[in-house]
Amino acid sequence: MTKQKEVTKTTYQLPIGPIHPALKEPVMFEFEIDGERIIDVDVSLGHVHRAIEWTGMRRNPIQIIYLAERICGICSFVHPFAFVRAVENACDIQVPERADYLRVVHGELERICSHMLWAGVAAHEIGFDSVLYLTWEMREKALDLTEYLTGNRVTKAILTIGGIRRDITKEHIPKIQETMKYLKDNFEKLRKVYLDDKTFQIRSQNCGILTYEDALKLCAVGPTTRASGVKKDVRVDQAYAAYSDLDIDYMTPDVLTGEVNGDVYDRIIVRLLEVKQSIGLIEQAIDKMPAGDLVSEPKIPKLLNYIKKTAGEGIGRDEAPRGEVIHYVKFDGEHEQPYTWKVRASTYNNILPWIPMLKGEQIADIPIVAASTDPCMSCTNRVAVVNKNKKYELNKEQLHQLSVAKTRRLMR
Amino acid sequence: MKFSMLPQVFSQMFKKPWTNKFPAKYQPSSTTKFLKDVGEGKAKIIPPVETPKGFRGKIVYDKEKCIGCKLCIRVCPCGAIEFKEKEKKIKIYLARCCFCSQCNDVCPVNCLSMSDEFLLSDADKHSKDLIVE
Numbered sequence: 001m002t003k004q005k006e007v008t009k010t011t012y013q014l015p016i017g018p019i020h021p022a023l024k025e026p027v028m029f030e031f032e033i034d035g036e037r038i039i040d041v042d043v044s045l046g047h048v049h050r051a052i053e054w055t056g057m058r059r060n061p062i063q064i065i066y067l068a069e070r071i072c073g074i075c076s077f078v079h080p081f082a083f084v085r086a087v088e089n090a091c092d093i094q095v096p097e098r099a100d101y102l103r104v105v106h107g108e109l110e111r112i113c114s115h116m117l118w119a120g121v122a123a124h125e126i127g128f129d130s131v132l133y134l135t136w137e138m139r140e141k142a143l144d145l146t147e148y149l150t151g152n153r154v155t156k157a158i159l160t161i162g163g164i165r166r167d168i169t170k171e172h173i174p175k176i177q178e179t180m181k182y183l184k185d186n187f188e189k190l191r192k193v194y195l196d197d198k199t200f201q202i203r204s205q206n207c208g209i210l211t212y213e214d215a216l217k218l219c220a221v222g223p224t225t226r227a228s229g230v231k232k233d234v235r236v237d238q239a240y241a242a243y244s245d246l247d248i249d250y251m252t253p254d255v256l257t258g259e260v261n262g263d264v265y266d267r268i269i270v271r272l273l274e275v276k277q278s279i280g281l282i283e284q285a286i287d288k289m290p291a292g293d294l295v296s297e298p299k300i301p302k303l304l305n306y307i308k309k310t311a312g313e314g315i316g317r318d319e320a321p322r323g324e325v326i327h328y329v330k331f332d333g334e335h336e337q338p339y340t341w342k343v344r345a346s347t348y349n350n351i352l353p354w355i356p357m358l359k360g361e362q363i364a365d366i367p368i369v370a371a372s373t374d375p376c377m378s379c380t381n382r383v384a385v386v387n388k389n390k391k392y393e394l395n396k397e398q399l400h401q402l403s404v405a406k407t408r409r410l411m412r
Numbered sequence: 413m414k415f416s417m418l419p420q421v422f423s424q425m426f427k428k429p430w431t432n433k434f435p436a437k438y439q440p441s442s443t444t445k446f447l448k449d450v451g452e453g454k455a456k457i458i459p460p461v462e463t464p465k466g467f468r469g470k471i472v473y474d475k476e477k478c479i480g481c482k483l484c485i486r487v488c489p490c491g492a493i494e495f496k497e498k499e500k501k502i503k504i505y506l507a508r509c510c511f512c513s514q515c516n517d518v519c520p521v522n523c524l525s526m527s528d529e530f531l532l533s534d535a536d537k538h539s540k541d542l543i544v545e
Contacts, residue, residue: 059489066489066512130417140430151466157512165517166466193417300518301483 011039016366018047023370024121025377036362041355048378053341060336061087061161061307061329062300068327069155071343072379074117077110078320079343079379080159082327085240087161090314090329091307098292099163100242104285106150106158107241107318108278112142112183114321115223115271115278118374119194122268125367126203131193138186145179148172161303163295168286176286180279187276194268195256204264208357208369211262218352222323223274224373226252227267229260234319241318246284251277264372308336322346322374330410340410345379434460463528468511470529471504473544477523478502484515484524496545504544507537 012033018026026047032040052071056064061083068080081103088095116139123131143153149172150156158165168176194200210220215228225232231250235243251273253259253266260266297303311333317326323346332339350373357369435457440446449455463469480500485493492508493515495501516524534542 060486062487062514063489066510066514130421134420137430147467148464151464151468151513152511155510155512157468157514160517300487300514304486 009034014363023367025375027375027377029366029370031358031363031366033363036364038358038361038363038366041358043351043354045351045377045380050378053343056341057337057339060304061338062304064338064341065159065161066155066157068343069157072345072376073154074114074376075110075320075322075325075345075379076155077106077158078318078325079327079345081107082316082318082325082343083329083341084159084161085316085318086314086327086329087307087316088314089316090312090331091310092312093162094296095163095241096293096296097242097290098167099294101285101289102164102168102294103159103241104243104246105168105282106156106164108281108285109142109146109149111278111321112275113139113146114374115275116142118271118321118371119190119268122264122368122371123194123200125371126199128199134193135190138183138190141179141182145176148175160295160300161307162297163293165294167294168289173286176282180283183275183279187272187279190275191272194272195265200268201265203365203368204268206261206263207365208264208361208372209262210353210357212260214353214356215262218356219349220323220353220373221346221349222320222374223251223267223270224323224350224353226250227260227270228262229254232324234317234324238317242285242288245288246281248277248281264368267372304336307331309333320346322376323349343379345376347373347376347380350375351380432461433458460531463530467528467530468513468526470506470527470532471509471515471544472525472527473502473504474523474525475501475545477521479521481520483518483520487514487518489514501545505537506532506542506544507534 014031014033015028016031017023017028028044028047030042030044031038052067056067059067064083065080068083069076071079087093116135120132120135120139123129123135146156147153149168150158150166210224210228212229214220215225215230220228220230221232229252231252233250234240235248236250239248251270253261253269253273255273256269257266297306308331310331313328313330315326315328317324319325325346326344328340328342330339330341353373354370357372358366361369436446436455437458446455450457478501480495480502482495484502485495489512490508490510492505492510494503494505496503511526513526516522516526532542536542
């Protein structure tokens with residue numbers, strides 16, 4: 001009898017990223033693998049820092065709107081929207097009612113585009129490319145409408161401080177109604193493909209589960225948290241713009257299926273329901289829109305001088321397609337440029353939930369689970385500490401000290 | 413439900429493709445020769461998709477109307493506008509322009525407007541086509 005070969009049980013480390021075909025944007029994962037199972041995950045960020053806040057502190061608020069628009073290519077309405085709301089909050093500028101309704105229309109149109117883009121990408125991640133084209137064919141209609149209303153497909157340049165720059169007139173309405181009808185007619189087709197198809201069900205059900213407790217504990221935002229059953233939506237919780245006048249409710253998966261699992265399948269359900277909700281919101285907003293001014297102060301030099309004289313700080317929150325976006329702005333009353341500008345993109349909160357989602361899954365599930373939170377890395381990267389061209393990390397204590405020092409500096 | 417995508421596939425097979433074959437149906441073997449032929453009227457360009465109303469393209473500058481108030485320079489997000497001290501007129505570098513049309517809004521005499529011209533790519537960022545003055 002030969003001596004049995006001793007088998008050592010060790011885990012392996014598998015690095016994925018920063019540049020990897022399955023990840024659309026640079027992010028680095030370090031997996032601890034046992035066979036096919038993921039035992040531990042570590043995420044490291046900081047590969048696409050663009051110094052946007054630093055650049056913004058050297059520009060006046062009107063210029064920053066267009067800079068904020070470029071934080072994210074897909075959220076090109078919500079970022080300037082949050083910034084503009086922060087400035088309006090800091091300087092106490094009132095927005096006309098019609099502008100509030102127009103902002104809702106553009107915000108919801110962007111949500112439709114973003115969720116459809118995500119649905120297509122999710123289909124692509126599990127290798128179902130024909131659905132990617134099917135979804136994006138529908139998304140193209142929504143993008144055409146965006147171009148028709150704002151003059152451009154992506155960078156809309158439609159917001160200004162105290163209002164909105166372009167109106168929706170009577171001649172625009174037939175095209176809006178036509179597009180909404182097209183989206184509603186085709187929604188059933190989309191729902192069938194995503195929710196009834198076997199390929200989707202076997203890949204997404206019971207995969208990447210985020211429990212209700214974890215979602216609360218890790219402060220997940222947007223569809224990621226709503227798919228786990230947490231009722232959290234800035235549009236309802238702290239209704240801004242014209243959302244308080246519209247019929248809107250939290251979209252959780254139990255609306256459709258009656259149960260909450262918190263898996264990838266539920267995230268698909270939430271996003272599809274939100275597309276339907278957005279179509280309804282646009283129609284409501286168009287119906288209820290009152291007549292009136294578009295901006296409270298049409299003379300931009302006057303507005304800039306007013307902001308220059310105002311000292312104060314403001315916060316702008318709004319619900320991006322990915323979750324809550326927060327912009328913080330402070331003016332010192334002497335300069336046109338903000339004294340500080342801080343952005344918290346929604347993906348920042350949705351990074352930590354990756355860890356409970358990925359633990360225990362297979363390697364092949366990494367792309368779809370990672371994509372299911374709709375990550376947007378370049379929006380998230382806000383801090384990079386560089387010393388003598390060497391990037392170094394800060395531990396919790398040092399970060400805390402830096403944070404305290406910054407608070408003291410701002411309070412001065 | 414095994415072949416649920418089949419009807420879609422068949423309907424797609426007989427649909428006209430969305431792609432607009434701009435500027436020619438097939439890629440010409442020599443682009444310069446093709447453009448030369450177009451100039452001489454021998455070949456024809458397939459026109460691009462029409463731009464919507466309100467499209468923001470190349471800036472048109474009415475030099476006569478301009479009063480040199482520098483407001484456009486103050487609001488331009490990308491610093492694309494330069495002031496010519498001697499003439500008291502402006503010079504716009506389109507290579508830097510982000511086509512937000514904020515300068516159009518702020519201009520007190522409406523001497524700036526957006527055209528629908530969008531074919532602006534050039535190897536040289538200081539070429540004649542990319543500077544409006």
